Each structure stands twice: as structure tokens, then as C-alpha cells.
Amino acid sequence: MKTDSKVIQTNPPPRFSDRAQALVGQEMFSVLERAQAIAAQGHDVYHLELGNPRLTPPPSVVKRLCEEIAKENFGYTQSAGHPELRQSVALRYSQKTNLRLTEKHVVISPANLIISQFLDLACNHADRVVFFGPAFPSYWAAAAHIGLEVANIQLRSEDGYQLTEGHVLRAISLSPRAIIINSGNNPTGAVYDRRVLDLLVDLCALHGIWLLSDETYAEVDFTGNYYSLANRLESHVVVLGSFSKVFSVPGFRSGYLLADPEVAEKFALSNSTLFSCLPIFTQLACASGLEVVDEYALDVRTRFLTATKLCTDMINGSGLLTCVPPQSGFYVFVNISGTGVDDRTFCSRLLNYHHTAVTPGRSFGEGYSGFIRIAACGDLPYLRTGMERVIACARELAESKELGQVRK
């Protein structure tokens, strides 16, 4: 840096828009940054905050990625996504659902962005949207950004966070413009019942309500009874899928949606307006991954069933923390109320003193400040150590509570 370099003037910027003022982002990424700052001080930080499976991706994914890079395939592609990948997704879902799906039903976009795109295409400012809590932070962030009124229907831990007919009827009675559901739930792992989901699709059709089915964790279902709303791909239904979790490539930022062609076309126009298109090489790598997805997902499911069982057993065996065993995915949503502190206090103490990062429960909606989300990612020894730190932190807090003093 030159010694005569100037400091920039620091007048306040002009007023931000209402949407800018409503931006909250995803708290997991703030946690990641704090965790990286602590790691930079030389601490051995355990990362249980973000859902990064950290498995070895299928070799066919990496092979194709390298092949396309070797061809210097660095140009633009269609805004709706590369035709090869769209056709592969359509073929896979045609086989799964017995519907005649084509590439016109498929758009490639980052899975997280599809949430914002869906709400943007479905809702005007101040429209009402229904979530079933606890609900993924990006739903909240997207709804806040767009200025929507969120009706949060809380699911009950006593029912294993299941969606019931009663919840569906309550949601419809609120006359929302849109509903988001997330079977293979983040953070609870709940997998919803087919009859309840069919009822939801039918009632949304009847009342002209948009429905986003976030199926990011569909391939990591432990029940064997996963019901995809791709089976009910009517014009009001959008199904969101992701390659990040099943192929362990969250950094590709490649997801997809299935929708009626007229709706899919709007998403493609949204892509064209926002980011033009995605990289070709990551898209084609995912297309090659789809050739082996069933075999590979079997292994992924086995690993995460073991990993989440380890966490669940340690939590429920702690005599202090509790959780519902997940039916899918790799998250465990943990009740920490026995510690006497809220989620933020718990998380900052866990990170600062035990160098372990988890996500505060309130990121998943109001009413969850007595919870944290643990991402059971990493190998079993890593997870065991991370969980020991979580439980040690909880014990210290519980003891401090008895002594009437808590250090943050």
C-alpha cells in the first residue's frame, strides 16, 4: 500500500430502498464467518452449522466436470439451463412419477434462488404466504425481502413435526397467495404423509394458491415412503430439487425446478433477467451424476442415517438436551431449554469457548429461540467430538444456571 494513499470520504450513503432495509440473509452464513474468524486465530473449529455433506462426490460428476473444463467450455448457455441436464432431470422424474415430463418442465437455477424466484413470481408486496415452522431461513429471508406477510403455522414436536390435515385446513383458511412446504424437512427431518400432501395440492388447486414443494432432501429419505409432489405437477405446483446434498457439491450452486411449461418459462425469464445463465461445466457434471444417482444416494442415506442416529442418541442420552430423530436429511433440531439460556447465548458460548459452530433456532422462525440446529456433516469421529463439545457446553450452562451465573 502506498503511504500517500487516500482514505475514502465517509458520507452516509443515500437512503436504501425498503427492500434493502428488509434484508436479513441467512444466519448460517454469519455463523460460518464468525467460525472462520475463530479458526483464523488458530483454533480447531468444528463446523456443524451449514448443510455441507462433505462426502466424496460420485466420480462421474468430477470426471465430467474436468472433461468440460478441459474443453474450455466456458461460454454461455440457455437461461433455462443446459438441455442435456434438463432432459436428464425430466427423464428421471418421468420414471419416478409415470408422468410425461420433458425439458420444458425443467429449469436449472441455484436451489436457494428458486425460493426467492418462486415468491417473486407468485406474490405481490404485502401478499400473505404460509410456512410451516420451524422453516428454512431462506424462506424467511426471501419473504422479508419481498415484503410479504408470513403466516407461520407451527408443527408440534410431540407429533414428530408432522404436517397434519388440521395444519393444511388452517393454512387454506388463511387465504394465502402461496404456501411453501418442505418434506424431507430442514431442520426437523420430518417426511410428510402422502394423503396430507395430496389434500394440500387439491385444496390449493381449488383456491388458486401457489404451492412450492421444497424437496432438497428427497434423496436423503430414510423412510422409503418419500412422496414427491412431482407426482402432482399441476399448474399451481412448483417442485424444487437440488444436486448439492445428494452429490455433496453445494458449492456448484446448481438446483432445479419442475413446473408447468408456462410457469417454467417465467422462471427462465427470471434467470435471464437476474443472472443470464449458470456455468455449463457444473450443469453437465450434474447430468453425469444423475446416471448413478440411485446407487450413490443409497450410500448417502446409509451414512446420514448413521450420523443422525449418533447425534440423536448423544442428545437424548445427555439428560439435558432433547430432539426428535429425523426421518431424512442430516439435521437435528435440538431443544436446549434445559440449559436455561436462549439459542444466541448458547451458540456464541459454544463457538467462543468450545470452538464449535451450530445454527440458532430462531433462524427457523419465531418461537424457536429454545432450539439449535446441528448439521450432522463430517465423518463419525468428527461428529462425535463436535457433539461432545455441544453437550459439554450445555452441561456448563446448566450448572451455571444452578449457580445463577452465565458467561456469554
Added chain:
Amino acid sequence: MKTDSKVIQTNPPPRFSDRAQALVGQEMFSVLERAQAIAAQGHDVYHLELGNPRLTPPPSVVKRLCEEIAKENFGYTQSAGHPELRQSVALRYSQKTNLRLTEKHVVISPANLIISQFLDLACNHADRVVFFGPAFPSYWAAAAHIGLEVANIQLRSEDGYQLTEGHVLRAISLSPRAIIINSGNNPTGAVYDRRVLDLLVDLCALHGIWLLSDETYAEVDFTGNYYSLANRLESHVVVLGSFSKVFSVPGFRSGYLLADPEVAEKFALSNSTLFSCLPIFTQLACASGLEVVDEYALDVRTRFLTATKLCTDMINGSGLLTCVPPQSGFYVFVNISGTGVDDRTFCSRLLNYHHTAVTPGRSFGEGYSGFIRIAACGDLPYLRTGMERVIACARELAESKELGQVRK
């Protein structure tokens, strides 16, 4: 496909939002799709529609890309972008500007998305924004999507599409919330005068107007006098940069912005809300590219000066089409009014009969239906053939005009 598979019911979808109805996307991507459809029929299509430099990227970019992929560096990174890349960008601009810039001034995001993000952070629905026409299609698409009122101040071809003091005063007098300028212009290639740009920054500061300086083509400046508004990085100024053009990697979808840290933080929150983060490997590849950017850009500039000169000479030598020689970049904005047809007719005839894709002028704003944009990308023999096709098409149309008949 199974023979008993079902056709999906085709009820119309629920009403789309106002924003969905206002989506127009970027016409170049529709042209690309039509061109690919014609190529799929077996025709040898010449692509002069999209700004894909199609040069070999710097070896250090591809090397680093492959190294990070070999490490399976497929996880998440910070929403604001990878620190190594942000630091590299900050260092480069600190050296260029003599300002003390740090990674806090830099956010990594797809360059095209930064346009939408800027307008979203600066403007509320129905706010006024000023463009100087002809202006890049994404500005129009983003403004339409957000529901902004656009005031388009047309620059004059007689002045080489230069931005003048008069244009600046006129823009300020319209009391907009935001102004977008694009020196190293797409589509005209004009490079703006430092004094006029300084006046614009000063007046925007005085009136609390947000200013986006789109500097995507800064590294492809032929004048040697390029003035970046990174030199004037005050709190109302956002500078947009891209790696796509200089490294010939548009498919990476990696751009960046420079802004006051408070403003940069809003962009990072926008990233976190919309798409979480970008791939690590493409970001680190760009960071390695920055080590050789000056040397590499010299070669890129030389090539595109030659390429645009070839096009310009052929156009102005045709006796029928005219253009202003660009001062930067690789586009040529061509007046086709001598052919007697409008841009859409010209483009569809050129694609259908001469298998050559270019972009209609009206994509760049109202008042340009007598123009087309040619992207002078590809090697010289390729370009020469493409240009011969453009001129042959123009000749046919001019002859048909004399005969009083035009086939589309």
C-alpha cells in the same frame, strides 16, 4: 417413456405477480436459442449475438480451477465472496486508484445480477432511474422487473455516443433515485471523459442519487485513457466489474462490485438471501487470473481492436450500413436503416437465410429499431465470414426495397 404414462392436467396457473408479468429477460438469450435450433437442423450458424470473447483464458485461471477441483473444494464460502478473491480485487484497485481499499469494499456476485441487486437496493417501486441510450438490455430487464420508471437520455451517434455535460445536467434535473452509466459502453464502445464523469459523481453526491458505474469492459479499453469511478468510490457510488470478458470466461458467472463497506454489506446480504454464495473454484481461478491480468489484457485489447476494426471497415465500406468505431470492447452498433427494414426483420432474415445471429437494436432501448449489435467475437476468418453474411443480407434487403418486396 412408458406407454401408460399420464399427460399432466393443463389448468391455467394462478395469477402471476406484477413483477412476473413485467419480466422480459435478455433478448440475446432468445436469439441464442433460435440460433441453436437452426444449428440443430445442420446449418453452420455464425454467432455474433452474445459477448463471449472465445479466447483461450489465461493458463493460470484454468490451472487454479483444476487444482481447486482436484481438492474437491465443493463447499460453501462467504456470501460476500471468497476472501482471497476479494483481497486480490481490493489490492488491484488500490494500486490503480491510490485509495486504501480492502476486502470490505468488495463483493463477488454475477456481474449481471449486480445490476438487479443495485436497482433493488437503491430504488422502490415506481422510482425513477436514468439510463443513457443505447443501454445494455439487462438494465431494461431489471428496471421493468422491479417496476421502475426509466428516463432514457439518448446519446448521439454524431458525437460518437459520448456522454456530455449537457446529458449529465439533464439526468440530474430529472431527480432520479439512481443513474446507471456504462463507460466502455455496450453496445457503442464509447469511453467517457473524465471531467464529465467527475461532474456526474459530484452532482449525484449533492442530490443524494445512487450511481452504478458498469465497468465490465474497462480492461478492453483502446484509448489508454480509461477513467474508472473506483477513483471516486464515495458512499453513493457502486462500481461493477467482471472477469467474464477479460479472462474469456463468461460461463464462470463471476463478477464483482466495489462500494462503501456499508453498501457492500447490503450486497452481501442480498447474496445471502438470493443464492447463498458462488462456487469457490471459479472464484479462486479468477484470483489467480488477477496475477497476470495486465499482461493478458494487453493481448485481449490488441485482438479486439483488430477484430472491431475489421467489422467497422467492412460495415462502413459497404455503402449501406454505418457504425461508429468503438473505443473499447468488442461490439459494433450498426445503423441498418439503409436496408429499409427494422431490426427484428433484419435479424430474423439474417438468421433464417444467412445462418448468422446478431442482436436487434431495440434490446438497447426505444429508438434503436434501426440498429443491430454485432459481437466481434471469434477469430478473424470467422468474423470476416460472419460480416460477409451480414452485408449480403443487407444488400438483398436493399435490393428488395427497390423492388418493393421483402421476404422475412
